[in-house]
Amino acid sequence: MYTGRKDLYQNQNTMKNYLFSFILIFSIFLGVKISAQEVGFSPFLGVTISNVNFRNGPSTSDDIIKKIPANSTVYIFSKTDYSGFYKSIDVESGKVGWLAKNLVKWSKDVDTSSAGGFSSLGETSEYNSELKVTNKSTKTITLVISDKTFYISPQSTITKFIEPGNKNFTASAPGVIPNSGYKTFSPNNGYEWTFWIETRRR
Incomplete structure (x- = not known):
């Protein structure tokens, strides 16, 4: 009888250890996903100092979106x-993606005064x-509005809902330097933005 109780006690401890390990691993996983978005907003334009892997997450285990050549402009x-x-x-x-910090050099800060x-x-x-x-x-x-990213196809319109508040935003298109700034979105209010790209000959 004593041996049975001891085995039961050990089994309970084993289950607790498994549960603790699962919670710890799950918490770490969530921490990575949350913290990855909490990098702040102090944008600048940089230049790659060598060929660099452009990834869909902040680690070498994340998939490579593309390889960016040296001397390329990145936001x-x-x-x-x-x-x-x-x-x-x-x-x-x-x-939008992630690249290694040590392969980028600062070029100039980005103006964020735009609304x-x-x-x-x-x-x-x-x-x-x-x-x-x-x-x-x-x-x-x-x-990109704070931690939300929206893709709008050519000649199309989307409607989305976001939590009210003062948000940072970045709008970009292929071959165009992104537009950045802050906008306060009020509750029970709607907003619109129509994009077009103007090209000029020099």
Whole structure:
């Protein structure tokens, strides 16, 4: 009988250890996903100092989106890195990804005084702020608002809802230097932004 109780006690301890390990691993996993977005917003333009892997996450185990050649212009969301990686935009493709911090050199800071092209649509019945974004260009637009990323195909319109508040935003398209700034989105209000890309001959 005593041996049976001892085995039961050991089994209970084993289950507790498994449960603790699972919670710890799960918490670490969630921590990576959350912290990866909390790099702040102090954008600058950088230049790659060598060929660099552009990845879909902040680690060497994440998939490679593309290889960015040396001397390419990249948009960096923040001077704060995550595990040695910068959250960034490849200006050539307009895509959002991550690249190694030590393979990028600072070029110039980005002006964030813009309020963007958002215009008010007035009050809505929804508490969350409604966004209507229209892309009248021939290129895919990438719109990042804080930790949310939206892709707008050429000649199309999307409608999304975000939590109200003061948000940073970055709008980009292939071959175009991103537009950045801050916008305060009020509850029960709608906003719209229509994109087009103007090209000029020199």
